[in-house]
Amino acid sequence: MDTHVRPGQSSEPHSSPQDMGAMLRAALPEWWPVLAGLALLFVPTFTSLFTGAWISEEQGHGPIIFGLALWLIYRKWPAVLAASTAPAAADATSASRSGWAVLAVGLAAYLLGRSQQILMLEVGSIILVMAAVLLVKRGAAALRVLWFPFFFMLFMVPLPAELVAAVTMPMKMAVSWATEHLLFAAGYPISRAGVILQIGQYQLLVADACAGLQTLLTLEALGLFYLNLMRHPSAIRNIGLAIFIVPISFSANVIRVIVLTLITYYFGDAAGQGFLHGFAGMVLFVTALVLILSVDSLLQWCIRRRAGRPQGRAREMA
Numbered sequence: 001m002d003t004h005v006r007p008g009q010s011s012e013p014h015s016s017p018q019d020m021g022a023m024l025r026a027a028l029p030e031w032w033p034v035l036a037g038l039a040l041l042f043v044p045t046f047t048s049l050f051t052g053a054w055i056s057e058e059q060g061h062g063p064i065i066f067g068l069a070l071w072l073i074y075r076k077w078p079a080v081l082a083a084s085t086a087p088a089a090a091d092a093t094s095a096s097r098s099g100w101a102v103l104a105v106g107l108a109a110y111l112l113g114r115s116q117q118i119l120m121l122e123v124g125s126i127i128l129v130m131a132a133v134l135l136v137k138r139g140a141a142a143l144r145v146l147w148f149p150f151f152f153m154l155f156m157v158p159l160p161a162e163l164v165a166a167v168t169m170p171m172k173m174a175v176s177w178a179t180e181h182l183l184f185a186a187g188y189p190i191s192r193a194g195v196i197l198q199i200g201q202y203q204l205l206v207a208d209a210c211a212g213l214q215t216l217l218t219l220e221a222l223g224l225f226y227l228n229l230m231r232h233p234s235a236i237r238n239i240g241l242a243i244f245i246v247p248i249s250f251s252a253n254v255i256r257v258i259v260l261t262l263i264t265y266y267f268g269d270a271a272g273q274g275f276l277h278g279f280a281g282m283v284l285f286v287t288a289l290v291l292i293l294s295v296d297s298l299l300q301w302c303i304r305r306r307a308g309r310p311q312g313r314a315r316e317m318a
Contacts, residue, residue: 034133041129045114045122053119053158061218062123065156068225072149079145084138099135106132119158127153148228155221159213167213169195171253176206178254179261188265197257199265204272206257219249219288226292237299244295252288 053059106128113121131150134143143150172195180192183199190199195206223245232238264272 031137034137038129038133041110042126045110045126049123058214059156059158061214061221062156065153065218065221069149069153072152072228073146076145076149080138080142083141083145094140096136096139098140099132099137101132102128102135103132120160124157127157152221152225152228155217159217164213171213171216171250172206174250175253175257179206179257182254182258183261190261197261199261202264202269202272204261204264215253215284216246216249219252219285220245222285222288223248223292226289226296230296234303237296237303240299241292241296245292248288248291248295251291252284255287256284 049059049062054062106125109121109128110125112118113123113125127150131143134146176192176195176197180190180197183190188199190197192198197204197206223242227238227241260272
């Protein structure tokens, strides 16, 4: 039997939907009290999020991040079971102690965040409590298998408003500058004062949601999720794509603001601020996805070309 894992091939155990269903049914008697407790604890938080922060443009990516993280956990669950079937007694005791400690920190963060309305602590406690439960129930090996879903959930934690404001203003200035120069080069009557664009008779304020830190983090999360799904064997390709996500995010933001500006110029302020404003948000993510796929294909072509050069030289020498 060949146990070698070929490049680009996942070493995780594969399970059919029927096998996954059987695993979930078998695990239900063990896990339903835990799931019920988590539901009782966090249902008020999710109710507040779905009626408050998660319906805003700044935090609208939260449910998407959380849903994708849960899907990744479901996808990797067979690997979790395989990694935590027979842990050593010492390792199990150590993981259990660490899990209870993390659980205490998570519950303290939840109580403080919920009582004082500190959303960053309240949302962050969800990640801590889930990680603690996994440590206690399945050990450190299971948490290592699921490190990326828990890391991915960090992107749904709201950042302090002061930090967001400090970082967002230079980003908005840069996006406004790029939009002005591109549209002016295309012949449009546009000028700029700070983050306010004047095109024709209309004035547009580049808001945080159009060119802010949260948008950048959301697109960065999208890129990392793509990398995790693709699992490229080339470190150069992974690192290169992760670095390019930042300029890709900036370019997608510029395109979104340009689209909104042109919609307002041709169809009026009501169209720009109405339904088409939300459509421009879809343009942002579609553009970012297309750019990520394009850059990934370009990196793949460069790596293949680089790998083919030594073979060509060897043939010439022969």
